[in-house]
Amino acid sequence: ACxxxxxxxxxxxxxxxxxxxxxxxxxxxxxxxxxxxxxxQAEARGIDLRVSDAQQxxxxxIRAIRTFIAQGVDAILLAPVVETGWDxxxxxxxxxxxxxxxxxxxxxxxxxxxxxxxxxxxxxxEGRVAARWLAEEVGDRQCGVIELQxxxxxxxxxxxxxGFAEIVAGNPNLTIVRSQSGxxxxxxxxEVMESLIRSVGGPNICAVxxxxxxxxxxxxxxxxxAGLNPGEDILTxxxxxxxxxxxxxxxxxxxxxxxxxxxxxxxxxDLLEAYLDDGTAPEKWVRTDSPLYLADTAEAEYAQRRDRY
Ligand code: GYE
Numbered sequence: 001a002c003x004x005x006x007x008x009x010x011x012x013x014x015x016x017x018x019x020x021x022x023x024x025x026x027x028x029x030x031x032x033x034x035x036x037x038x039x040x041q042a043e044a045r046g047i048d049l050r051v052s053d054a055q056q057x058x059x060x061x062i063r064a065i066r067t068f069i070a071q072g073v074d075a076i077l078l079a080p081v082v083e084t085g086w087d088x089x090x091x092x093x094x095x096x097x098x099x100x101x102x103x104x105x106x107x108x109x110x111x112x113x114x115x116x117x118x119x120x121x122x123x124x125x126e127g128r129v130a131a132r133w134l135a136e137e138v139g140d141r142q143c144g145v146i147e148l149q150x151x152x153x154x155x156x157x158x159x160x161x162x163g164f165a166e167i168v169a170g171n172p173n174l175t176i177v178r179s180q181s182g183x184x185x186x187x188x189x190x191e192v193m194e195s196l197i198r199s200v201g202g203p204n205i206c207a208v209x210x211x212x213x214x215x216x217x218x219x220x221x222x223x224x225x226a227g228l229n230p231g232e233d234i235l236t237x238x239x240x241x242x243x244x245x246x247x248x249x250x251x252x253x254x255x256x257x258x259x260x261x262x263x264x265x266x267x268x269x270d271l272l273e274a275y276l277d278d279g280t281a282p283e284k285w286v287r288t289d290s291p292l293y294l295a296d297t298a299e300a301e302y303a304q305r306r307d308r309y
Pocket of ligand 1: 027029030031094105106184211212214239
C-alpha cells in the first residue's frame with residue numbers, strides 16, 4: 001500500500017495500511033457517530049485505524065499527530081478542533097512523508113500543500129440553507145433569532161455563522177438578537193439558553209438557530225422547562241441530522257435540520273488508498289451534501305437512523 005511514498009509504514013506489515021485519526025472528542029452525537037463509522041469503514045477495508053481522542057483540546061491533537069509520526073503511520077486523519085495553529089505540526093508530517101487528510105472541519109493556512117485533501121461539508125452553505133428556510137417560514141413577520149454558536153475558533157462555527165448572517169443581512173424581517181457559544185454540547189447550550197431566556201424574555205424569541213442539533217436539544221429542554229413551546233411558538237433550525245433531533249421534530253418540538261453525513265472517513269480512505277497506491281492526486285475538497293429535513297419526514301428519518309448512530 002506504500003508504493004509511492006518512501007518511508008511510509010516503517011516497521012509495519014507492508015500490506016496493511018496504518019492510519020492515525022486525531023479526533024476532537026465526543027462533544028456531540030454527530031461526532032460519536034463519525035468515530036464509529038470511521039472504525040467500521042477501516043475494518044471493512046482491513047485498515048489498522050488508531051483513534052486518539054483529544055477531549056476538545058488542540059494541544060492534545062498536536063501531541064497525537066507527533067505520536068503518529070513517531071510510529072511511522074501511513075497516513076493521518078485530522079478533525080481540527082480550531083481553524084488556526086496547525087502549520088508547524090503539519091510541516092513535521094510532511095517532512096516524514098505522511099499525508100494528512102482533514103475531516104469535517106477546515107484549517108486556515110498559508111500553505112494548502114500541508115494537507116492532502118479535506119472531506120467536509122460546505123458549512124457556509126449550511127448556514128445559508130438554515131436561514132433561507134427560516135426566512136421563508138417567517139414570511140413578512142418580524143422575527144428575532146437567538147443563535148447558539150459552536151466551539152469558538154472552529155471553522156464550522158465561523159462558517160455556519162457567516163452563511164446564516166449573509167441571508168439575514170438581506171432580509172429585513174430577520175434579526176439576530178443574541179449570539180452565544182454553546183460549545184457544540186447539550187449541557188452548555190442548555191445553560192446558555194436558560195440565561196438568554198431570562199435576559200431576552202421568552203415572548204421576544206421568535207426562533208432559535210443552533211450550529212448543531214445537540215445544542216438545539218439542550219435549548220429545547222431549557223425552553224420547555226421555562227414553559228415555552230419550541231417547534232410551535234418558537235421556530236427551530238439546526239445542523240447535523242442526528243436521531244434525537246428527528247425525534248424532537250416528529251414530536252413537534254423542533255422544525256428543521258440540515259443534515260451532514262457522519263461518513264467522512266469512507267471518502268478519506270478511498271482517496272488515501274488511491275494516492276498511496278499509485279500517486280493519484282485527490283480532489284482537494286471532497287464536499288458532502290447539505291440537505292434540509294422538515295417535520296413531515298421526521299418519523300421515517302428517525303426510524304432509519306436510530307440504529308446507525
Ligand atoms: O456539526 C458538530 C460537531 O465539525 C461538522 O462538530 C462537525 C461538527 C458537527 O461537534 O455536531
